Amino acid sequence: MVEADGNGVLHSSVLVLNRSYVAVRVVNVRRAFVMLYRDAAEVIHIDDGSYANYDFGSWCELSIFAGANGNGHGPDDMDWIRTVNFRILIPRIIRLLRFDHLPRQQVRLNRRNVFARDSHCCQYCGKDLPPSQLSFDHVTPRSRGGATEWENVVTCCLICNSRKGDRTPQEAGMELRRRPLRPAHNPLLNIKLGNPRYHVWRPFLSQSGAAIDVV
Numbered sequence: 001m002v003e004a005d006g007n008g009v010l011h012s013s014v015l016v017l018n019r020s021y022v023a024v025r026v027v028n029v030r031r032a033f034v035m036l037y038r039d040a041a042e043v044i045h046i047d048d049g050s051y052a053n054y055d056f057g058s059w060c061e062l063s064i065f066a067g068a069n070g071n072g073h074g075p076d077d078m079d080w081i082r083t084v085n086f087r088i089l090i091p092r093i094i095r096l097l098r099f100d101h102l103p104r105q106q107v108r109l110n111r112r113n114v115f116a117r118d119s120h121c122c123q124y125c126g127k128d129l130p131p132s133q134l135s136f137d138h139v140t141p142r143s144r145g146g147a148t149e150w151e152n153v154v155t156c157c158l159i160c161n162s163r164k165g166d167r168t169p170q171e172a173g174m175e176l177r178r179r180p181l182r183p184a185h186n187p188l189l190n191i192k193l194g195n196p197r198y199h200v201w202r203p204f205l206s207q208s209g210a211a212i213d214v215v
């Protein structure tokens with residue numbers, strides 16, 4: 001269905017709500033359109049301060065209308081995606097119609113989330129690096145009984161990782177910049193919320209919605 005985006009909008013994100021309007025995760029645009037196309041979800045669109053629900057067909061109609069009446073910008077200066085025949089507005093929020101998924105209560109522990117918590121910064125030397133040059137360090141090594149948990153894993157550059165080896169920071173003479181803690185909010189979500197295009201998500205992100213997965 002979706003052909004190409006041309007300007008990277010396929011990488012933009014869509015907040016998914018359950019039937020009860022509770023945020024359950026963040027997905028990419030492609031996944032959101034698959035759910036809309038299969039009638040598994042509808043679009044929640046905020047226009048002039050009020051919420052409106054659109055199924056896939058009516059969302060396409062709105063897109064055609066907005067495209068015909070505008071200069072390429074839709075409501076709220078939203079992004080567009082190009083299909084074979086026309087352009088469709090990219091929704092910011094969709095709502096699942098069939099299942100009542102529940103949000104995660106705790107932020108998932110994985111490399112992406114740990115790197116985001118640590119702002120992609122090696123927790124030993126302080127270098128700010130791309131993910132390809134970072135690794136995931138167990139402060140107390142696993143061979144010494146160190147657990148894989150938020151309080152025992154940190155972002156680490158490859159050089160510090162190899163220097164530290166199978167030792168504790170004290171043994172290696174290396175010092176952590178910050179004590180690692182479990183984040184109450186998904187750090188990737190916090191990064192997204194810094195972008196004005198996702199401000200419409202805020203009313204749906206209660207405390208319970210803050211630990212949701214972000215793709």
Ligand SMILES: [Zn+2]
Pocket residue numbers: 122123124125126127156157158159160161
């Ligand atoms: Zn380092």
